[in-house]
Amino acid sequence: MKAEGAETSQSSGYRQAIVLAQREMEKRLKAELQRRKHHRTTEVGAWLRKVVLGYYQYHAVPGFNTSALTFAASAATLVALA
Numbered sequence: 001m002k003a004e005g006a007e008t009s010q011s012s013g014y015r016q017a018i019v020l021a022q023r024e025m026e027k028r029l030k031a032e033l034q035r036r037k038h039h040r041t042t043e044v045g046a047w048l049r050k051v052v053l054g055y056y057q058y059h060a061v062p063g064f065n066t067s068a069l070t071f072a073a074s075a076a077t078l079v080a081l082a
Contacts (some may be wrong), residue, residue, distance in 0.1 A: 004068075020058070022070070022071065022074075025071070026057075026074050026078070029051070029075060029078055030078050033048075033078055033079065044079075048075065048079065051075070052072060052075055055068070055071055056068055
């Protein structure tokens with residue numbers, strides 16, 4: 001049997017890894033949006049749609065709704081700021 005503290009530690013480490021991965025994805029998304037700043041809006045929108053749909057498909061697991069909504073909100077914010 002595993003100790004209860006070890007299970008919590010593993011869960012905490014996993015969540016921390018997810019948060020770090022989300023931050024890295026946001027940085028890459030922001031950099032790419034800056035690079036595409038002068039491209040056509042329809043072209044950028046189509047690219048962003050592919051990115052978001054790919055993200056959802058890759059992470060399509062039960063209980064992922066909160067993270068998916070957070071990613072979509074951060075992507076929308078980055079587009080609005082770009």
